[in-house]
Each structure stands twice: as C-alpha cells, then as structure tokens.
Amino acid sequence: xxxxKRGISLVETTIAAGLSVLAFYGxxxxxxxxxxxxxxxxxRMDAEGTTNRAVREVSRELREAMMVAVxxxxxxxxxxxxxxxxxxxxxxxxxxxxISRRIEIxxxxxxxxxxxxxxxxxxxxxxxxxxxxxxTGTYQVFxxxxxxxTRSLTVMLVTSRNADYNKxxxxxxxxxxxxxxxxxxxx
Numbered sequence: 001x002x003x004x005k006r007g008i009s010l011v012e013t014t015i016a017a018g019l020s021v022l023a024f025y026g027x028x029x030x031x032x033x034x035x036x037x038x039x040x041x042x043x044r045m046d047a048e049g050t051t052n053r054a055v056r057e058v059s060r061e062l063r064e065a066m067m068v069a070v071x072x073x074x075x076x077x078x079x080x081x082x083x084x085x086x087x088x089x090x091x092x093x094x095x096x097x098x099i100s101r102r103i104e105i106x107x108x109x110x111x112x113x114x115x116x117x118x119x120x121x122x123x124x125x126x127x128x129x130x131x132x133x134x135x136t137g138t139y140q141v142f143x144x145x146x147x148x149x150t151r152s153l154t155v156m157l158v159t160s161r162n163a164d165y166n167k168x169x170x171x172x173x174x175x176x177x178x179x180x181x182x183x184x185x186x187x
C-alpha cells in the first residue's frame with residue numbers, strides 16, 4: 001500500500017518564506033517607528049525640563065534682587081542682591097552684598113556669573129522663537145517692564161535638543177517675574 005504523504009513543494013516553501021520575511025519586516029518597522037517616537041518624546045521632555053528649570057532658577061534668583069538692569073539687546077542682565085547675616089536673614093538697613101552678578105547668553109548656554117562662581121543653568125539655547133512667523137523670528141530673553149525702576153521682568157527662553165536622527169525638539173518657556181527691586185541704596 002502506498003502512502004499518500006507528500007513533501008512540501010518548492011512553491012509552498014517560497015510562499016512561506018516570503019510571508020515570514022514580510023512579517024519580520026513589519027515587526028522590525030514597527031519597532032523602529034516606536035523607538036524613534038520614544039526618542040522624539042525623550043528629546044522633547046529633555047528640552048522642556050531644561051527650559052522650565054532655567055526659567056525657575058532665574059525667577060528664584062531675581063525675586064530677591066534689589067537692582068536689576070537689563071542689557072539693551074535683551075540677551076543678559078546685571079543684578080544685585082541684598083546682604084544677609086550668618087542666619088540667612090537680611091541685614092538692616094538693607095544694603096547691597098557687594099557682589100556684582102550677571103545672567104546672560106554665552107553661545108548656546110544661559111550662564112549665571114558672580115557669587116560663588118559661574119555656572120550654566122541651560123544648554124542648547126537657540127536664538128529663534130519657533131512660535132514666531134515662519135519659526136525664524138529672534139527674541140529677547142529678558143524684557144524689562146515699564147517705568148524708571150524695573151518692577152517686573154519677562155523671561156523667555158527657547159531650547160533645542162536632538163530628538164532623533166534629523167529632527168530637533170524645541171521647548172519655549174515664558175514667565176513674568178515681579179521684582180522687589182527697591183531703589184539702589186548708597187553704601
């Protein structure tokens with residue numbers, strides 16, 4: 001008696017191999033797209049975190065300032081802080097602590113100088129605002145409020161991070177800081 005079992009034909013093998021390749025290709029593309037999406041999200045979160053931390057640090061630093069002078073180009077400012085005693089309380093009468101401080105853009109970094117030394121508070125600062133027409137408009141990082149004595153200051157910062165191979169993720173943060181800014185006292 002003859003067995004009715006037959007082997008797999010070449011056509012069936014070729015079709016099975018082709019379907020396997022298509023399934024593998026689809027899974028690989030799904031993985032690559034997911035990884036690129038994750039990279040874009042991570043780049044965006046990094047840019048937003050950097051921008052928000054920098055604006056918060058500038059805000060914290062300037063809220064105590066007794067004098068703030070914004071540069072004409074809006075890319076930096078000078079400020080003075082009141083003197084404190086060993087317990088961290090302001091000395092009376094209020095006087096300047098004698099240390100000139102600055103916050104300014106140096107290349108693509110936002111840097112604080114003076115006090116305990118220079119330190120970078122934001123990297124990847126870009127000179128254009130992505131929310132401007134065509135996304136190419138320049139902006140001022142620091143804009144002083146109106147009046148002879150600066151009582152408010154607008155801080156706007158735009159940073160950029162590499163999101164994936166050819167794309168950058170940008171973040172824009174803007175905050176109005178209300179300053180104590182008593183008139184400078186003569187020492």
